[in-house]
Amino acid sequence: MSLNSQNLPYPDLIHPIIVHFVIAMVLFAFVCDIIGYFSRRYHLFEVSFWNLFVAAIAIFFAVFFGQLEASLAKPYPAAQSTLNWHSVTGWSLSAIVVAITAWRFAIRSRDPLKIPPAYLGVATFLVSLVLFQMYLGSQLMWVYGLHLEPIVEATKQGLL
Template sequence: MLELLPPLNDHNLPWMDTIHPIVVHFVIAMGLITFVFDLIGVVTRRPALFEVSFWNLLFATAAIFVAIMFGQIEAGLANPYGASRDILNLHSTIGWSLAGVLSLMSGWRYVIRSKDPHQLPLAFLGAGGLLSALIVLQVTLGNQLIWVYGLHTVPVVQAMRSGLV
């Protein structure tokens, strides 16, 4: 059965390069811009921005599940070492938590929008602020995995294959 799988490349992946960071950047951008548009919409009393925010939230919610799928596959092929194991586990846990938070917020936002699309409760704005903080934490952990520990980078993969790490 394993012979049916494509061989792993220099990044220890069956495809050209990591896909998770590509997809997750959509989640990061849309998740953060959701909060920014909500905040600007409340401050300037421009409810048209709530519509933009709503659609960004929905697409971020859909995209996070694609990001998690590729993230789980790529994490399984990463061969984390030392402290990177703990960071990768925390990154995975927060990723799944973010999927839940985004899903709950999308449902909450749909109910708010159905009742009155021109108003946004301050509690939702507060939740958006907490969502943004969680996204920033997740980005920090992901950056550590790449820029500090070099998971899926050619030199680290070569060192692992040589038994140096």
């Protein structure tokens, strides 16, 4: 397999594109639920559900490309711990997003005009995990420079 200067078999990273889509959908779903809950704008619950539903599907593509791109990055020892945490959190988030979406579907099926406060608590936990995952991903890119050309070259030359 031929790899480019970023150590990828395709022109640019795909994981960040998909993962930012998932992040936006999860955060927007949460905002819609909060606004809908406190303002009694129940149509926002439907917006929230569909955002979560699509995020629950898209997160598996984000994890797939994240794992693929992580394996191609050939991370150096300083980045390995952060990459491991990012991978574990990503797999965990995929399961949690699907579970919360299933719960949201059950809530929607029972009464589309109500969501329980317990759900909002769990959704707050989900948002916290997403923010933690964003922190880890930012470190991998901006601190450790995975897939950036100078870092790829330094790794190939054994400098890192």
